[in-house]
Structure formats: C-alpha cells, structure tokens
Amino acid sequence: MSAESWSALSLSIRVAVLATVLNALVGIPLAYVLARRKFFGKTLLDLLVTLPLVLPPTVTGFYLIVLLGRRGWLGAPLYEATGWTVAFTWWAAVIAATVMALPLLVRTARAAIESVDRDLERAAHTLGRSELRTALEVTLPLARNGILAGLVLAFARALGEFGATLMLAGNIPGRTTTVPLAIYTAVQTGESGEVLSLVLLLTLLSGVVLVLAGRLGARAT
C-alpha cells in the first residue's frame, strides 16, 4: 500500500474509534432516555437524532456547515473567541462521523433497552435502588448485547462516512482524507489500482462488522 493509503487508513481508524467513543457517551444515555422516559419534545429529539439516517449525507453536511462553519451559528463565536475553526480539521471528520453514526446506535440500543423486562427494574426500585443505579446495574447490563451491536454498527458507519465528511472536513491529504475520500479521489484521478487494497479491506471489515452485529443482536433477543 502507498504512503497515502496508509495515512488514510490510520486517519479513518482514529476517526471511527473517537466517533464510536463519542457515540457511546452521547448515544447510550440518549437511547435510555428515549426508551424509558416521557418528556416534552421527545418526538422532536428522536427525529433530530434519526434524521441523518434518512437524509442525504450532503444535507447533514450542509447543516453542520451552517452550525460549525467559520460563519456558523456556533462556529462564528468560536472563531471570534479562539481564532480556530473546526472545518477542514480532522475533528470535523470526527463530528461528521459521530452525527451520521448516532442514529444507528440510538435505534439499536433503544430497542434493546425497551425489551428489558420492566418488572426487573421495578424490583430494583422496591429494593431501594435509585433510577440511575437501576439503569447502570439492571437495565443496561441486560441490554448489553443490543448496545454492543449498536456500537459495532456505529463504528462501521463512522468508518465509511463520506458525504458529510467531504462537506465539513474537505479532502486534504494527510489531514482529512479518510479511506472513503481516498478511494473517491483515486477513482477521479484514474488511480483506482492504488487503492484496491483499501477497497477490499473496507469491504472485509464491514462484512466482519455485520456478522458481529448480527450475532450480538441475535443474542440480545
């Protein structure tokens, strides 16, 4: 593999790992809240998290630019205060991958949490456990396989993210060129032979992930 392919692969793995960690931190509490709580704006929150699953990634990328660009709603104050912008950095790739992967984790984890027997939670309550401890000691461990399956799917989605990444992070060799972007560029410039190994690797990896997620999902039910 060429130096550029290696650089794309190492960047992709870093981006996907970090995006999966962020997904776990944000997505698992979110899935729990959506599964077990009723609150004002729940439908809207569910919609916001799920939309990237069905929207064209370029539309999600567009919203991310409006939000985080140098003149964006959050991006402008950040730039004024620090002189730093997330766009065109590898953090942009992480954010794009996180947003695109989140619905996969949340939906899978939510379904797993919803299938946990509520009587077990009530039993924990009657034994004096708080809701937080019940969630941590009863609900989440019982939904473990579903949550893991969601995380595995989120990792695969983050690894393969293209559209939103291209829009927010650009395609800068060595800095934001992830594997999907490297493949795109190679085909555009007629050098697809160079990235054939990346194509095969990504296919293999995604296949392994699907099998793994399927097994975890099967054990969850």
Added chain:
Amino acid sequence: MSVILGLLLVLLLAVPASAQELTLSVAVSMKEAVEEIGALFVTAHPGVTLRHNFGASGDLQKQIEAGAPVDVFVSAAARQMDELEAKRLIAGATRRPFARNVLVVIAPADSRVDVSRPDALLDAKVTRIAIGNPKTVPVGQYAEESLRALGIWDRVRSKLVFAENVRQVLDYVNRGEVDAGFVYTTDAATRAGRVKEAFRPSEDTYRPVVYPVAVVAGSRRQALATELVHLLVSPEGQAVLRRRGFQPSPAGAR
C-alpha cells in the same frame, strides 16, 4: 395490422423525446459563458436540446475515458485535452483553443487579513488557502505552478485546502472558511461583493490559461457538435466570452 402499429408505437416511444440532443462536458469556470452561447445555439437550431455537465476538467476527462456519452468537451487546460487526444478519444481535427483566462487570488470581502501580495500568504494570520486539487483541477495546477515560481509552495503547503473544482474554491472564500483562494478573474466576477480581489500573481509564473474545445470521438452527432465548436470561435461566441471577462486565445495556442 394493429400488431405492427403497436410495434411502431413502441419503437417511437423508445426513441428519446428529443432526438437532437447534445451533451456538453464543460470546465465549470466556463459555466455561464457556455450556457449563454448554448442558448444562442439552441435559438439557431430549433429542436436541439443541450445537456450541460459541469465539473473540474480532470474529472470530466476521466468520465470521457470511462465512456461517458458526451458530444463536446470544453477543458480549462490543454493537458486534459492532450491526454484525450493521445488516446484518440476526441476528434483531433475539431479541436480549437477559444478563450484565455487569468489567475487571481481572492479573499472574503469583509476579511481583515492582509493578503495583498504573495509574501502575505506566509503570514501567520493567513491560516487557510484554498486551491483546486492539482491532480484534477486545472486552476489548482496553475496555482501550484505560480506558488512554486514564487518560491513559496513549500511554505504555504500546510495551509492549503484542496477543492474539487474552481467554484468550490470560490465558495470556500465566499463563506469565509478560508483567508484566500486561487480562482480565475471570471469566477471572482460572479461573486462580486462577496469576495474581493487580493492580488494577481504575475502572469509569467504560470502557463497561459487556454481553454480548448473539441468534439468527442464517440459522439453520434459529429456534425451538430462541430457546429457548436464553430460557434464558440465565431465572432458571436467570442463577443459573449469577452463580455464575461475572458480574453481571446493567444496566437499559436492549442
């Protein structure tokens, strides 16, 4: 009888609604000019429909190499046309240089960062400079040549953001995502008010920006496509180009 009529009907429906259709793959910096000249062409040829495929010349070249059903190719550099000609993918006899452009460095209109001369690009305040990806985008190739000739390529490299075509560079500057960008003067003119000209790299630092046009060898409408090429080099076509800020192709260019 009715069976034959039915078959005829099927055949009729199978033919595209507009039998006279030309597909043009056009370097995106030529977008407005070619659209305007195309409108003249359609007026002169009733019943003809034009389909425009805009993009970076390098991408368009690869599409033609992959067998895209294109009739006319307008490139922003000789290189992409040369490569197609060497592979006999364009009808060499129809090739004409028809316009010339000039490189310009632009900045967001409200930018307070000084980029009025090449050296200013080295300043720490300039954090991001957009250029077309030199692998596929001619304006990026010209920008690289110019930055190398100016002796600052290696020092600005870490600030470079590669765009997929010249209009993306324009958009990055327009949105204020970058401090400076390399485009053609004609692109900058399409966003007057949102972007401002910072400086023009000396024209001896890069090859002349010449646009060649040619009929694609695989075109099934060679005659009609050749007429379109002729319109681009005609006084009528040249008048449109001049009004849009393009210069005439220099003598001896290909």
